[in-house]
Amino acid sequence: MLAIRGGRVLTAAAGGQAVLEGGVVLVDGGKIIAVGGPGLAVPGGATVIDAAGCVVTPGLIDAHSHIGIFEDGLGWEGNDANECTDPNTAEVRALDGINPADTAFAEALLGGVTTVQVGPGSGNVIGGEMLALKCVGTLADEMVLARPTGLKAALGENPKRVYGSQHKRPATRMGSAAVMRGALIKARDYLRKQEAAKDKPDKQPDTDLKQEMIARVLRREIPLRIHAHRADDILTAIRIAEEFSIDISIEHSTEGHKIAEVLAQKGIPCTVGPSIYGRSKQETVDRSSATAGALAKAGVKVALICDHPIIPQQWLRIAAGMAIREGMTEQDALLACTRYPAEVIGVADRVGTLEPGKDADLVIWDGDPFEYLTQARCVLINGTPVHCTCGKPCLDGRCG
Amino acid sequence: MLLAVKGGTLYPISREPIPDGVLVVEDGKIKAVGPASQVKVPADATVIDARGRHVLPGLVDAHAHVGLWGEHYGQAGSDGNEGSAPVTPDVRAIDAVWTGHTSFADARVGGVTTLQTTPGSGNAIGGEMLVVKTDTVGRTVEDIVLRAPSGMKAALGENVKRYYGQVLKRAPMTRMGAAALIRGALYRARDYQRKLEAAADDPSKLPDTDLGSEALLRVLRREIPLRIHAHRADDIVTAVRLADEFGIDYSIEHCTDGAAIAGFLGSRRARVNLGPTFGYRSKIETRALHFRTAGILDVAGCRVSIITDHPFVNIDFLMMCAAMSCAEGMPEAAALRAVTLTPAETMGVDQRVGSLDAGKDADFALWTAHPFSIRSKPVEVYVEGKLIHQA
Numbered sequence: 001m002l003a004i005r006g007g008r009v010l011t012a013a014a015g016g017q018a019v020l021e022g023g024v025v026l027v028d029g030g031k032i033i034a035v036g037g038p039g040l041a042v043p044g045g046a047t048v049i050d051a052a053g054c055v056v057t058p059g060l061i062d063a064h065s066h067i068g069i070f071e072d073g074l075g076w077e078g079n080d081a082n083e084c085t086d087p088n089t090a091e092v093r094a095l096d097g098i099n100p101a102d103t104a105f106a107e108a109l110l111g112g113v114t115t116v117q118v119g120p121g122s123g124n125v126i127g128g129e130m131l132a133l134k135c136v137g138t139l140a141d142e143m144v145l146a147r148p149t150g151l152k153a154a155l156g157e158n159p160k161r162v163y164g165s166q167h168k169r170p171a172t173r174m175g176s177a178a179v180m181r182g183a184l185i186k187a188r189d190y191l192r193k194q195e196a197a198k199d200k201p202d203k204q205p206d207t208d209l210k211q212e213m214i215a216r217v218l219r220r221e222i223p224l225r226i227h228a229h230r231a232d233d234i235l236t237a238i239r240i241a242e243e244f245s246i247d248i249s250i251e252h253s254t255e256g257h258k259i260a261e262v263l264a265q266k267g268i269p270c271t272v273g274p275s276i277y278g279r280s281k282q283e284t285v286d287r288s289s290a291t292a293g294a295l296a297k298a299g300v301k302v303a304l305i306c307d308h309p310i311i312p313q314q315w316l317r318i319a320a321g322m323a324i325r326e327g328m329t330e331q332d333a334l335l336a337c338t339r340y341p342a343e344v345i346g347v348a349d350r351v352g353t354l355e356p357g358k359d360a361d362l363v364i365w366d367g368d369p370f371e372y373l374t375q376a377r378c379v380l381i382n383g384t385p386v387h388c389t390c391g392k393p394c395l396d397g398r399c400g
Numbered sequence: 401m402l403l404a405v406k407g408g409t410l411y412p413i414s415r416e417p418i419p420d421g422v423l424v425v426e427d428g429k430i431k432a433v434g435p436a437s438q439v440k441v442p443a444d445a446t447v448i449d450a451r452g453r454h455v456l457p458g459l460v461d462a463h464a465h466v467g468l469w470g471e472h473y474g475q476a477g478s479d480g481n482e483g484s485a486p487v488t489p490d491v492r493a494i495d496a497v498w499t500g501h502t503s504f505a506d507a508r509v510g511g512v513t514t515l516q517t518t519p520g521s522g523n524a525i526g527g528e529m530l531v532v533k534t535d536t537v538g539r540t541v542e543d544i545v546l547r548a549p550s551g552m553k554a555a556l557g558e559n560v561k562r563y564y565g566q567v568l569k570r571a572p573m574t575r576m577g578a579a580a581l582i583r584g585a586l587y588r589a590r591d592y593q594r595k596l597e598a599a600a601d602d603p604s605k606l607p608d609t610d611l612g613s614e615a616l617l618r619v620l621r622r623e624i625p626l627r628i629h630a631h632r633a634d635d636i637v638t639a640v641r642l643a644d645e646f647g648i649d650y651s652i653e654h655c656t657d658g659a660a661i662a663g664f665l666g667s668r669r670a671r672v673n674l675g676p677t678f679g680y681r682s683k684i685e686t687r688a689l690h691f692r693t694a695g696i697l698d699v700a701g702c703r704v705s706i707i708t709d710h711p712f713v714n715i716d717f718l719m720m721c722a723a724m725s726c727a728e729g730m731p732e733a734a735a736l737r738a739v740t741l742t743p744a745e746t747m748g749v750d751q752r753v754g755s756l757d758a759g760k761d762a763d764f765a766l767w768t769a770h771p772f773s774i775r776s777k778p779v780e781v782y783v784e785g786k787l788i789h790q791a
Contacts, residue, residue: 055771072680072681072687073684073686073687073689075682076682076683104680144754146790168688230541276678276714276717276720277469277472277679277713277714278471278710278711278712278713279471279472279502279711279714279715280470280471280472280711281472282474283472284472284474285471285472285502309679309680309682310680310681311678312678312679312680315678318720318724318774321774321775322774322777325774325775325777370774371774371775372720372723372724372726372727372772372773372774373723373726373727374727374770375727390705
C-alpha cells in the first residue's frame with residue numbers, strides 16, 4: 001500500500017470536497033482506495049510519500065491527440081496520421097499506427113499527462129477509429145484503456161484542401177458534408193440489409209469494415225468526433241448529427257465561443273484547442289485561449305486539448321494555464337484536463353478524478369500545476385511511478 | 401511631453417530589478433530610471449500608475465517572420481522565401497514587410513516592441529533582413545525601421561536541400577552543396593570587390609552592377625553579419641567554418657542541437673538566436689529540441705537570444721519561451737536578458753532598445769505579475785512613450 005500524504009489534493013471529483021489541504025490518498029493494487037483530509041488514517045506498513053508543499057492532482061487527460069501516430073523528430077517516416085487515399089476511411093484504426101517508442105510519450109509523463117485519446121488526423125471527412133491509451137508501455141495493445149472511443153470525422157478546410165487540390169470530392173464544405181451524410185446513409189443501408197438477411201445467412205451482405213465501423217456510430221455505441229473550427233462548420237456537424245440521431249463531440253471548437261449558447265443548450269461536449277500556436281489557416285483566425293473559458297461559462301462541457309504534436313503533449317498544463325489567464329476559472333481549467341475529458345472519451349469509470357475505485361493515476365506537483373515554473377515531481381500510473389525527479393523507484397519516502 | 405511610470409517593480413535588465421521604481425520619459429526617450437527614493441517625479445509629468453505592475457523593457461525578438469508570411473493569408477501572403485534560385489542575396493525583406501499584417505498586432509499583445517524580420521531558410525542565401533518596431537498602426541515600413549539591413553540570411557541543413565534537391569532536383573542536393581553555394585557567392589562578391597577596386601581609376605573598366613554581390617560585400621566588410629540557419633551540430637560547425645574562412649561576423653539561427661557542442665560555441669562566445677522551442681520536432685534536424693538548451697549555452701558562454709521564429713511559435717508567446725527556458729535551468733536574469741538586451745545587442749540596436757536606461761527609446765510594458773507567471777500579461781505597452789497596446 002502507498003500513501004501520498006500532506007499535499008494540497010485537488011480531487012476533480014463531482015460532489016464532495018474539491019480541495020483537501022494536507023490530504024491523504026491511499027493506493028493499493030493499482031487503484032485509489034481512499035481519499036481524505038489529514039485525519040484519514042494511514043495503515044501501518046504503507047509506504048508514505050510526503051507531499052507536503054506539493055499539489056496532488058489526477059493524471060491529466062487529453063481528449064484529442066496524435067501522439068504515437070505522428071511521431072516526434074522523424075518527419076515523413078513517422079507520420080501515420082492521415083490515410084489520405086479516400087475521403088472516407090472509417091475502417092482504419094489508430095491502434096495500427098501507434099508507435100509506443102515515440103519519445104513524446106515519455107515527455108507527456110513529464111507534463112503529468114497519463115491518458116490520451118488518439119485518433120487519425122483531419123485530412124479525411126471520415127478518418128478512422130479512435131482509442132484511449134495510458135501514456136506508458138512498450139506494446140500499444142497493452143497501453144489501451146478503451147477502444148473504440150469514437151470515429152474521427154472532419155469538416156472545414158482540411159478535407160477540401162487535400163481532395164480539392166486533386167480535383168476530387170470534397171472540393172467544398174458542401175462536398176464534405178455530402179461525403180459525411182453519404183457515408184452515414186450507406187452504413188444505414190448496410191445495417192438494413194444485414195437486418196433483412198438476419199435469418200437468411202446466404203443473403204448476408206459481404207462484410208464491409210467501413211460500414212461496420214460507421215454502424216457503431218449509428219447505434220450510438222461511440223460518438224462521431226467532428227473536427228470543426230469555424231462556427232458554421234460546427235453548426236453543420238450538429239445538423240448532420242441531428243439528421244441521424246447520433247452522438248458527437250466537436251473537436252477544436254475554435255469559434256465555439258460565437259455559438260456557446262447553442263452548444264450549451266444542445267449539451268454537445270467540446271474539445272478546445274490547440275490554442276498556443278500560429279493562426280495557420282483561415283479557419284483558425286479566431287483561435288484564442290479565451291474560448292475555453294467562454295464555453296465553460298456558458299455551461300458547455302469543455303476538454304482542453306493539445307492536438308499533439310501541434311502543441312507538444314506535455315504542455316497540456318500550459319494550455320490550461322493560458323486559459324486561466326484569459327478568464328477560465330481555476331476549477332473549470334482543472335476539470336477540463338481531468339474529469340471532463342474522461343467523461344467525453346467515455347473512460348470516467350477508470351480515470352479523471354481522485355476517488356476510491358479509480359485507477360491510481362496521479363501527479364504530485366511541486367507547485368501550481370498550471371504555472372510555467374512548476375514541475376511534476378512524481379507521476380503514477382496504475383499506482384506505479386512512471387516519472388520521479390528523485391529517481392526510480394521513488395517510493396522510499398524521499399519524494400517531497 | 402513628460403511621463404513618469406511610478407510605483408511598480410522596474411526590470412532595467414542592465415541591472416537588478418528595482419522595487420518601487422520610477423521611470424521618467426521625455427519626448428519618447430528614457431530620461432531617468434531608479435528607485436523612488438532617488439528619482440523624483442517631475443511636477444509637470446503625466447503619471448502612469450504602475451502599482452502592483454512589473455515594468456519591463458519592450459521585448460525584442462531577434463528572429464521572426466512578422467509581416468512576411470504566416471497566419472491565414474496562405475500563398476497570397478507568403479513572401480518569405482524567394483524560391484526561384486538558391487542564392488538570392490539581392491532580395492530585401494523590407495520590400496515585403498506588410499505593416500497591416502495581424503502578426504504585428506500579436507507582437508504588441510505579447511509586449512514585443514522590436515523584432516528582426518527575416519527571409520526564410522528555403523535558400524542557401526535568402527536575402528537582407530531588417531529590424532523594426534511594432535507600432536505599425538497607420539505607418540509604413542520606413543516609419544518603423546530601426547536598422548536596415550541588419551543582416552544577411554543564409555541557411556544550412558534540411559530545408560534548402562529538400563526544396564531544391566528533393567523537390568526541384570537541382571543544386572543544392574546535399575549539405576555539401578549548400579555550403580558550396582554560400583562559399584561560391586562570397587567568393588564572387590570578393591572578386592567583384594577586386595574588380596571594383598581595379599577600376600577605381602578607370603570607370604570604363606567597372607563591372608556591371610551586381611546587387612547580390614553588393615549586398616554580400618556588406619557582409620565581407622563586416623557591416624552586417626551573416627545570420628546562418630543551422631539546427632544540427634554539424635551544420636552549426638559548418639556555419640562557423642564558413643564564417644571563419646571569410647573573417648565575417650555571424651549569428652547561429654535556431655542552434656537546436658547546440659548543447660551537443662556547447663564548449664565549441666561557448667569558447668567563441670557565439671551569438672545564438674535560439675528557438676523555436678515551444679513546438680514539436682517536425683524534422684530530423686530538430687530532434688534535440690529542448691528548453692534546457694538555453695541554460696546550457698548560456699553557462700557555456702554563448703550570447704543567447706530566445707526567439708519565436710514567428711509564425712512557428714506565435715510572437716505573443718515570446719515571454720512564455722523565456723519562462724520555460726528558466727524552468728529548465730536558465731537563470732531568471734539571463735532568461736529575461738535573452739528576450740531584451742541580448743537580442744538588441746545581436747542586432748546592433750542596443751544603443752536604442754533592450755533595457756531601461758537613460759537615453760534609450762522609451763519602449764516598455766506594464767505586466768500584471770512577475771513575467772514568469774503564466775497569469776501575467778502586458779496590460780499597457782509603450783513604444784517611444786506612446787501607448788500602442790492596452791489589454
